[in-house]
Amino acid sequence: DAGVTQSPTHLIKTRGQHxxxxxxxxxxxxxxxxxxxxLGQGPQFIFQYYEKEERGxxxxxxxxxxxxxxxxxxxxxxxxxxxxxxxxxLCASSPxxxxxxxxxxxxxxxxxVL
Amino acid sequence: EDQVTQSPEALRLQEGESSSLNxxxxxxxxxxxxxxxxxxxxxPEFLFxxxxxxEEKEKERLKATLTKKESFLHITAPKPEDSATYLxxxxxxxxGTALIFGKGTTLSVSS
Numbered sequence: 592d593a594g595v596t597q598s599p600t601h602l603i604k605t606r607g608q609h610x611x612x613x614x615x616x617x618x619x620x621x622x623x624x625x626x627x628x629x630l631g632q633g634p635q636f637i638f639q640y641y642e643k644e645e646r647g648x649x650x651x652x653x654x655x656x657x658x659x660x661x662x663x664x665x666x667x668x669x670x671x672x673x674x675x676x677x678x679x680x681l682c683a684s685s686p687x688x689x690x691x692x693x694x695x696x697x698x699x700x701x702x703x704v705l
Numbered sequence: 706e707d708q709v710t711q712s713p714e715a716l717r718l719q720e721g722e723s724s725s726l727n728x729x730x731x732x733x734x735x736x737x738x739x740x741x742x743x744x745x746x747x748x749p750e751f752l753f754x755x756x757x758x759x760e761e762k763e764k765e766r767l768k769a770t771l772t773k774k775e776s777f778l779h780i781t782a783p784k785p786e787d788s789a790t791y792l793x794x795x796x797x798x799x800x801g802t803a804l805i806f807g808k809g810t811t812l813s814v815s816s
Contacts (some may be wrong), residue, residue: 595748624802633709633792633806634749647802681748683804691736691756691796694804696748 593618595697597682603703604672612667612700616684622646623665624694625657626681634681640665669702677704707732707797711807718814721782726810728793729775738776739804740769741792749792783814 596615604610616623622641626634636649640659654670663684669676679701683694708731718724730738737756741749753762755771762769766787768779778791790809797803 624804626804631808633794633808634804636797636803636805639802641802649803679746693737693739693751693754695751696741699746699748701746 595682595684595695597680597697597700599700600698601701601703603705605705606672606674608672608704610669610672610702612669612680612682612702613664614667614682614684614697615664616682617686617695619687620684620695621663621687622685623659623663624683624685625665625667626683626696627651628679628681628699629677637667672704674704677702707795707805709793709795709805709807711791711793711810713810714808715811716813718780718783718812720784720814720816723779723781723783725780726778726791726812727775728778728807730793730795732795732805733798736796736798736801738771739794740776740778741794743790743792743809745790752791780812783812785814785816788812788814 598613624639625637628634638657639647643659657667659665679699681699683696685692710729712727740752743749753769758773766781770777790811792809794804794806
């Protein structure tokens, strides 16, 4: 079975630009979470969506937004990019059933802001 | 405040030299502790979930254990292919849908 997929793999942007990252969860998973990972740190939670509704938001500015589509895929949008937004952006999906379930991660999108 | 601390930050082992990685956590109402392996430039790969103190899980040369305040990842007779960063995470007691990660332990195994 296919795992979590993300696109693009790599992206280079300049300060002030906008970026959209895409994620497709594992088939049958309805929950998608986004994380930011800077070099040398663990992933940091940005958003979680379940059944197209936002269920959680981390400590990130309003420049970050996301949405989930009827097929459970998701987009992460970042406006007015800053140098500090350079990071590996990870998407994860969780199996249905509720509770504290494990999250399965995609390969990530490497964003470089110049 | 929810917190996950991993030690050591880096660990160098010879092939066959067993050791343990530590993950200590502070969270209100533990709802699961998760171990992941991450290779450079890739997404974390799920290894284990532990839900209650005393629980143990094993997979090949890895064994994870859990107490009320910490978890250990024991690596028995490691091989060079076990070289990676190992991440520990718990669900936040404050923001229930967020996984809180430690900074990880980078393991290097030489032959």
